[in-house]
Amino acid sequence: MLTTDVVTALSRLVTEVEPPGLLPAREQMALSLGWHIVLACFGVAFPAMIFVMHLRGIRRDDPVALGLARRWAKVSAVLFAIGAVSGTVLSFEMGLLWPGLMGTYGDVLGLPFAFEGLAFFLEAIFLGIYLYGWGRMPGRRHVLMVLPMAITGIIGAYCVLAVNAWMNVPTGFRLVDGEVTDVQPWAVLFNRHAFLQFAHMWVGAYMLTGFSVAGVYAVGMLRGRRDAHHRLGFLVPFVFASIAAVTQPFVGHVLGFGLDERQPAKLAAFELAETTESPSPLRLGGILVDGEVKGSIDIPYLGSLIAMNSPDKPVPGLDAIPEEDHPPVNLTHLAFQTMIGIGTLLAAAVVWFWFQRRRGRDLLERRWFLRFAAAAGPLAVIALEAGWIATEVGRQPWIVYDVLRTTDAVGDYTAALWWLLGISTVVYTAMTVGAVVVLRSMARRWRAGDADLPSPYAPAVTAGEGA
Secondary structure (H helix, E strand, O other), X not given: OHHHHHHHHHXXXXXXXXXXXXXXXXHHHHHHHHHHHHHHHHHHHHHHHHHHHHHHHHHOOOHHHHHHHHHHHHHHHHHHHHHHHHHHHHHHHHHHHOHHHHHHHHHHHHHHHHHHHHHHHHHHHHHHHHHHOOOOOOHHHHHHHHHHHHHHHHHHHHHHHHHXXXXXXXXXXXXXXXXXXXXXXXXHHOOHHHHXXXXXXXXXXXXXHHHHHHHHHHHHHHOOOOOHHHHHHHHHHHHHHHHHHHHHHHHHHHHOOOHHHHOHHHHHHHHOOOOOEOOOOEEEEEEEEOOEEEEEEEEOOHHHHHHHOOOXXXXXXXXXXOHHHOOOHHHXXXXXXXXXXXXXXXXXXXXXXXXXXXXXXXXXXXXXXXXXXXXXXXXXXXXXXXXXXXXXXXXXXXXXXXXXXXXXXXOOOHHHHHHHHHXXXXXXXXXXXXXXXXXXXXXXXXXXXXXXXXXXOOOOOOOOOOO
16 A cells, blocks of 8 residues: 555656756746737837828928937837847747647647748838838828838737637647647637737737837936927827727726636636635735735625626636646736736826826926836836736646647757757847947937938938928
C-alpha cells in the first residue's frame, strides 16, 4: 500500500513539473507582445486622427491643422518603423517558441496571418505615399491617402485578434486521433468572438493613442505653450479618446457575456470567486491565500449583476473546477481590476471635462487637469497591458482553450531561450531609447522653427500643400 502511494505521488509530481523551456518562452512572449502592442495601437488609431486633422486643415484653410497633420505623419513613420521590427520578431516567435501550436494548427491559423502580412505591406506603401505626397499632390487627393492606412491598420489588427480569439474559443477544425482535419480557415476569421474581442481592442487603441498624443500637448501647455497649436493638438486626439473611454465599458461588458460557459476558470479568477455563491459579491482588491480570500472589499449582489447580468445568479467558483485547470488567480484578478479601475477613472474624467466645458469652464486653464491629462496616456498603456495580462494569463494552463495545454506547445531549447530573452531585452531597450531620442529631437527642431523636417531621401520641396 505504501509503495502504491509513493508511486502515485511521484507520478503526480512528474506530471506537474513544467518543461524547462516554458518560463523563458513565456517571458520572451510577454516582453515582445507587451512592447509591440503599444505601437500596434498607434498603427490602428493614429491614421484616423491624422485624417481628421488634415481634413480640417484643408476645409478651413487652417495652417495650424495642416502643420499638425504633417508632424503627426512623421511621428507615425517613426513608430511604424520600430513597430515593423517588433512585429517581425513576434511572427518568428510564434513558430520558434510554440512549435506544438504552429506545427499542429498552422493550417488553421495560416490565412489570418497571411492577410495580416498583406495588410502590413499595404499600410507601409500608403504611409510612404502620404509622407512624400506633401506638396506634390492636390490636397483633397492627398488626404485620401490616409484612408488606406487606416483601413489596412484595422484589417491587420483584426486578423491578429482573430487568432487570439480562436485561442480562447477554438473553431474551424476537427481533431481525429490527434490529427487536425476539416480545416475551415474562414471560420477563424469570422468567429463571432473575434468581432467582439477586436471591438474591445480597437476602442482600447483609440484610448491609448488619443490620451498619449493629447498628453504631449498637455505637457506643452504646462510649460507655458498655450497657443492654438497646442490647444488643437490636444483637443482632436482627446475627442477620440473621450468617445473611446465612454464606449469601452459597454464593449467590455458585452465581450464578457457567456464567459461562465466559455472559460469559467478565467471568470472565477477575474471575480476572485473561490467558491460558488448565490448571489455573488463584487470583490474589490484582495488576493487568494491558501484557498481563502483576504484583503478584499466585498459589495453584495454586484458580482452577480455585473458578471452574470442577474441579481442572484452565482459566479462559478474555483471549487467547481479541477485544480490543474486553475489559472494564476491573483495575477489574473489584480490585472483585471487594474484595467477596470483605470478605465473607469478615465471615463469619469472625460465626462467631467466635457460637462465643465459645456458649462463654459475650460479645464485646460487648470494646471491640475493638465497634469492629469499628461498622466492619462501612461495610465491608458497600463490599462491595456493589464487587460492583455488578464486575458492571456487567465486562459492558462491552456494555449488553445480546452484543446492544447501550454506545456505541450512549448519548444525545448532552455539555454537558447534564456539567451534569446537577454538579447531581446537589450534590443527592445535600445529601440525604446532610440525612438525617444529621435522623437525628442524632432520636437526640439519643430519648436526651434524648423517646420518642415525633410523626410529621408526625399527630394527638396519648396511648394506648399496643394488646394
